[in-house]
Amino acid sequence: MILTLTLNAALDVSYEVDALVPGTSHRVRAVRQRAGGKGINVARILHAAGHPVRVGGLAGGATGEILRAELAAVGIPETLVTVAADSRRTMTVVSRATGEATLLNEPGPLVTDAEWQRMLEATRDLVTSMRVVIMSGSLPPGVPADAYAQLVAVAREAGAITIVDADGATLAAALPAGPAVVRPNAPELAAATGLTDRRAGVERLRTLGAGSVVATFGAEGLTADTPLGSWRGWLSEPVTPVNPTGAGDACAAAVAAGLARDASWPESLRDAVAWSAASVTAAVAGVVDAEMVARIIPNVRVEEFDDPRSNG
Amino acid sequence: MILTLTLNAALDVSYEVDALVPGTSHRVRAVRQRAGGKGINVARILHAAGHPVRVGGLAGGATGEILRAELAAVGIPETLVTVAADSRRTMTVVSRATGEATLLNEPGPLVTDAEWQRMLEATRDLVTSMRVVIMSGSLPPGVPADAYAQLVAVAREAGAITIVDADGATLAAALPAGPAVVRPNAPELAAATGLTDRRAGVERLRTLGAGSVVATFGAEGLTADTPLGSWRGWLSEPVTPVNPTGAGDACAAAVAAGLARDASWPESLRDAVAWSAASVTAAVAGVVDAEMVARIIPNVRVEEFDDPRSNG
Numbered sequence: 001m002i003l004t005l006t007l008n009a010a011l012d013v014s015y016e017v018d019a020l021v022p023g024t025s026h027r028v029r030a031v032r033q034r035a036g037g038k039g040i041n042v043a044r045i046l047h048a049a050g051h052p053v054r055v056g057g058l059a060g061g062a063t064g065e066i067l068r069a070e071l072a073a074v075g076i077p078e079t080l081v082t083v084a085a086d087s088r089r090t091m092t093v094v095s096r097a098t099g100e101a102t103l104l105n106e107p108g109p110l111v112t113d114a115e116w117q118r119m120l121e122a123t124r125d126l127v128t129s130m131r132v133v134i135m136s137g138s139l140p141p142g143v144p145a146d147a148y149a150q151l152v153a154v155a156r157e158a159g160a161i162t163i164v165d166a167d168g169a170t171l172a173a174a175l176p177a178g179p180a181v182v183r184p185n186a187p188e189l190a191a192a193t194g195l196t197d198r199r200a201g202v203e204r205l206r207t208l209g210a211g212s213v214v215a216t217f218g219a220e221g222l223t224a225d226t227p228l229g230s231w232r233g234w235l236s237e238p239v240t241p242v243n244p245t246g247a248g249d250a251c252a253a254a255v256a257a258g259l260a261r262d263a264s265w266p267e268s269l270r271d272a273v274a275w276s277a278a279s280v281t282a283a284v285a286g287v288v289d290a291e292m293v294a295r296i297i298p299n300v301r302v303e304e305f306d307d308p309r310s311n312g
Numbered sequence: 313m314i315l316t317l318t319l320n321a322a323l324d325v326s327y328e329v330d331a332l333v334p335g336t337s338h339r340v341r342a343v344r345q346r347a348g349g350k351g352i353n354v355a356r357i358l359h360a361a362g363h364p365v366r367v368g369g370l371a372g373g374a375t376g377e378i379l380r381a382e383l384a385a386v387g388i389p390e391t392l393v394t395v396a397a398d399s400r401r402t403m404t405v406v407s408r409a410t411g412e413a414t415l416l417n418e419p420g421p422l423v424t425d426a427e428w429q430r431m432l433e434a435t436r437d438l439v440t441s442m443r444v445v446i447m448s449g450s451l452p453p454g455v456p457a458d459a460y461a462q463l464v465a466v467a468r469e470a471g472a473i474t475i476v477d478a479d480g481a482t483l484a485a486a487l488p489a490g491p492a493v494v495r496p497n498a499p500e501l502a503a504a505t506g507l508t509d510r511r512a513g514v515e516r517l518r519t520l521g522a523g524s525v526v527a528t529f530g531a532e533g534l535t536a537d538t539p540l541g542s543w544r545g546w547l548s549e550p551v552t553p554v555n556p557t558g559a560g561d562a563c564a565a566a567v568a569a570g571l572a573r574d575a576s577w578p579e580s581l582r583d584a585v586a587w588s589a590a591s592v593t594a595a596v597a598g599v600v601d602a603e604m605v606a607r608i609i610p611n612v613r614v615e616e617f618d619d620p621r622s623n624g
Contacts, residue, residue, distance in 0.1 A: 015403075015416055022332045022407065025415040062381070066374045091327075091403070093416065095334065103337040104327055104405065 002046055002256050003126055003160075005135040005151060006039030006057035007119070007143055008108045009080065010090045011067050012285075019097040029096065035067035036090060038137035038165060038249050041286040045253040045275070047076045048288060051260065054079060056126055058119060058140065060109045061086030079126055081119045085109030088140070108140030116143055123151055127158040132260045134163040134252060139170055148174035161259050164210075165252045168192040175209035181259070182210045183252050186217050198223065214272065216251055218244075222276075224269055233269040233302045239277045246286030250279035253288070266302045273300045314358055314568050315438055315472075317447040317463060318351030318369035319431070319455055320420045321392065322402045323379050324597075331409040341408065347379035348402060350449035350477060350561050353598040357565040357587070359388050360600065363572065366391060368438055370431060370452065372421045373398030391438055393431045397421030400452070420452035428455055435463055439470040444572045446475040446564060451482055460486035473571050476522075477564045480504040487521035493571070494522040495564050498529050510535065526584065528563055530556075534588075535617075536581055545581040545614045551589045558598030562591035565600070578614045585612045 016030040035044075039057055046053040055076055059067060060083035067087060071078045088106035095102075111119075127133055133155040135148050144150065152162045152174055164171060164179040168191025171182060182205055190196050193204040202213045202225045212226035219241075221234030254275040258268025271293075277300075278292040279285075328342040347356075351369055358365040367388055371379060372395035379399060383390050400418035407414075423431075439445055445467040447460050456462065464474045464486055476483060476491040480503025483494060494517055502508050505516040514525045514537045524538035531553075533546030566587040570580025583605075590604040591597075 015418075017416065020334045020414075022334065022414050023412045026417065028416050028418045031418050062374060062378045069374070100335045102332075102334050104329065104340055105338065106327075106340045106343055 004039040006037040009037040012036035111142035149177035152177035250275040316351040318349040321349040324348030423454035461489035464489035562587040
């Protein structure tokens with residue numbers, strides 16, 4: 001089973017208005033809301049693809065209750081640890097006239113030290129039955145900067161394969177604990193390492209503790225540098241992007257699914273490219289349609305390339 | 313006791329951002345939320361001024377639970393009838409750079425006929441112990457257009473004094489039931505009657521069923537046309553407006569408080585002018601500060617004027 005951890009779970013609220021004009025009053029034409037945060041999005045994609053998955057992390061207050069209820073409604077099991085403060089909302093205001101999206105992101109709940117200790121304990125209990133543990137996204141206020149290092153350590157003790165998918169500083173702080181896989185995009189790779197060259201950045205991440213690095217470069221595809229070799233994956237025919245949000249989560253979900261079923265790297269990467277591409281063609285962020293994946297798969301190219309380190 | 317009825321109760325959520333720029337992503341610097349909707353705002357003002365008050369109306373879903381909890385926290389008793397759909401949120405996004413406010417108003421829950429019947433029954437039970445019943449604000453989808461007429465009839469049967477504070481069409485539909493007082497502002501007066509002349513509009517409202525008309529005209533003050541006479545109230549020295557939202561609710565609260573304690577019209581109108589003016593000087597919408605009211609009272613002028621109808 002795969003455990004996704006979301007420390008800064010969110011209620012994603014989406015408003016449609018005719019056109020957003022600052023300083024004026026708007027009638028909201030449509031309201032949609034669902035549980036979000038990167039780890040929960042990963043779980044949603046895995047669940048839709050039929051992979052057994054459980055949601056862990058932190059949730060609090062009335063907003064936390066709403067997102068738990070929504071996960072229950074779609075049938076995704078969760079063991080979210082309760083915090084006292086309210087989980088955050090992320091608002092997306094879409095102007096019907098132009099399709100333009102405006103985002104308003106709340107900072108997240110202030111997590112106490114006692115709550116963080118309960119999170120570690122809960123994870124220790126959960127990971128014993130997990131093959132893969134993926135931790136994704138930002139840290140809420142109050143959580144230690146090396147939160148992912150602590151969680152990686154707990155998961156590794158139990159023999160689980162760990163994946164970390166986070167921004168520069170949060171990712172960098174996780175490396176000393178030796179996560180099996182990290183999944184930066186180009187800006188995150190640069191922010192975590194201070195290096196803009198792909199190969200130099202990937203090498204730095206691995207030197208600092210990452211087992212494998214799956215780096216994503218938007219429409220240009222992805223690379224995987226692993227102890228078993230290095231591969232590049234891309235689409236021979238580009239798709240028409242509708243909503244780029246969530247492509248990284250789709251990629252991470254495919255990698256987690258591949259590790260959970262012991263797939264080869266080329267096979268996992270083929271799925272990662274296809275799931276990401278399917279995700280960007282969907283109107284709703286982070287939805288991976290199986291038929292779309294099947295249509296895209298024949299256009300995915302995966303090729304091994306030479307990396308001095310992986311031949312060592 | 314005063315009963316305020318809010319059929320379209322809201323959770324008022326306020327975000328502070330550095331500057332709202334459509335099409336971009338914003339970090340929310342501060343989040344505030346509280347129970348709202350005009351009737352709940354009236355109850356909040358009455359409660360703060362020490363008048364016994366109870367909140368009635370409709371509330372539903374997770375948002376309804378949040379607003380009930382907030383009322384309980386501030387000590388305002390409520391008998392809100394539960395509906396299945398979510399109560400609405402109203403979002404105000406304030407740009408720190410300019411102070412500019414952008415509003416996003418959800419439409420409100422779809423109320424079923426069975427829920428509306430329960431609302432009428434609950435009101436029938438409540439009004440027996442109420443001296444004044446004030447119904448304020450918009451109607452949520454599904455509620456009959458003459459909702460306020462039905463509620464006025466229920467309240468009048470029990471001998472309560474009724475006040476209706478609503479927009480054009482909703483106000484117009486309430487008149488046949490004979491509300492004791494209606495409180496339109498200038499645009500509402502015009503929308504409800506199709507007449508732009510004050511006196512003609514007020515006369516039309518009274519012909520259609522309103523007992524008294526308290527009409528408000530922003531900084532120019534207010535008028536009251538009643539069976540006992542007509543008065544005009546205004547400030548001899550204007551206040552510096554900070555937040556015009558909620559001035560009408562402050563006026564309605566003062567009128568309700570006056571009717572509840574059998575005050576004379578000039579006394580009620582003096583308070584209505586002072587409470588409204590105090591409200592517009594507060595940063596938070598609809599807060600009436602007692603010290604500010606005491607400072608403003610000496611500057612309130614109330615003067616009787618001749619209305620052919622009120623001498624009849």
